[in-house]
Amino acid sequence: MVNRFVSVRQVGMTVALLLVAMLIVIPLFLILFSSIYENSSWNFLKPFEVIQSGGLAGIFLNSLLLGVLVVIGATIFAFPLAFIMSKTDVGKYSKLDIVFMIPFMTPPYIGSMGWILFMQPNGYFEQFFPMLKTVSSSFFSLGGMVLIMSLHLFPFLYFMLKNTLLQIGNSKEEAAAVHGGSFFYRLRKIILPLLVSSYVMGALLIFVKTIAEFGTPATFGRRIGFHVLTSEIHKFISSWPMDFSSATALSSLLLSACMLIWYMQNVLNRKYSYAMVSGKGVKSKRYTLSIFTRVVAWMYVIGLLIVSIGIPYFSILIASLSKLRGGGLHVNNFTTSHYEALFTIGSPGLEALWNSFLFSLVTAIIAVMIGVFLALMIRKGKKTSEKWLDMCGMLPNMVPGIVMVVGLILFWNSPYMPLSIYNTPVMVIVTYVVLFLPYTVQYVKSSLGQIDDSLMQAGSVFSGNYIYIFRKIILPLIIPGILAGWAMTFTISIRELVASLLVLPPSVETSATFIFAQFEQGEVSIGMAMAVVSVGLTTICLLLLQHMEQKRKGVA
16 A cells, blocks of 8 residues: 555656646746857857847846845835834734735735826825925836835735744843843844844845836836836837847846845845744733834834825725816716726626636636645655755746746747647636746645644555545645635736736736726726726635635634
């Protein structure tokens, strides 16, 4: 029986490695290969020559500069919030953490559009504060772009810093206080050094996400003339004549930069790791706030909620209800006609929404099936093959989405490919599955990690075959992970922009491309109506899933 299990597992591992190679590894390899091999000759300096000859050096530096500035901006927002929510009595309102996830879960291009509508000439800011027109005009600059992206990404750093602060026991700070250490001394000598590991990891991840971001550069960056690598790659592929040579050269540089940063993160994380949780219980120190400091803390929290959530969502909602963009915030200027037009049978908007739903539904189902299979093969990741499979399966999360899409186009549009799916709906589903497969793998792998091997051993002892053990033991225990992976894949797929722009067949639209096209063409109101519907649908989906999971646990 054991030998049969081993042989089945070996076959499964081989299939899993081949599947990951075809879906992920080979497309990424083709980017590197195409960027240095052309006309039957090797040229390892070709990416740099493309940048130099095409005048793209400034764009490369723009990406790096934007990444650094957004890290600084996210730090300014995240660190005070993490300290307030972990070290003061404001932290007892734990439901605020759910609210602070909203900016990160909001599609960047939608948040950017909300800020544009708010700060543009004769926008909502000028209507509220007509005496501050110079502020709105100066917003459309690199500083405004950094602000928008920082407000989108700061929750990621906030949660990492908060979790680390909660693990710092009060005994460390009390020992320093007993020996005369002031608050700022304890902050400098105890708290900040213990935050280095989490901060470095979070800062590098934010840097990668910034240079890999397409939505904000495509909407706000294009408006102010600030171009970055992702927007240029999109231009080379989407504009006629297509220039795949330049696109692959830029993609290879972006891919190399991201992989280098991931490596640096792992090295620094190992170097600056500190064990803060021992066998004893850990209670984090909470500072008692005076009336003044409590007011300041709440003003900071509320102000951050307003600028990160209130402003973009207010702008999107009001724009979707406005008859005329310049009609002002008057009751007579509000209408629901844009929603009626959106849901009219046969309308382009309803067709785009239906396409998004179908693509996302099929993607989520296929991603769950593949993700469960890969997670079962990875298990605890102790063997070399399991480690390689785990690492390769996570690559779509480690590289920019637009780079992964370029690789998939090169692979599936290759003249040597016997099955051509490029420019078909199948290509859209394959692209979505590859981009969001890591979510399902991680969720299911997390559930599998909680299952003790003795359960499987007991099943095999009583002559249960592998299918029976999976159906009766493993599957019921990993259902929460499967549901979470399905929901996350469905939610992100339904609002995906860059992949949809690059691989959708002609005359086919999704909700994301519909919003983007309507905004670019000046039909803002109906585009924002679609944005409200898309965000609302994904939110309802997540809430229903959470309710079902709580009900299932209650029954159990």
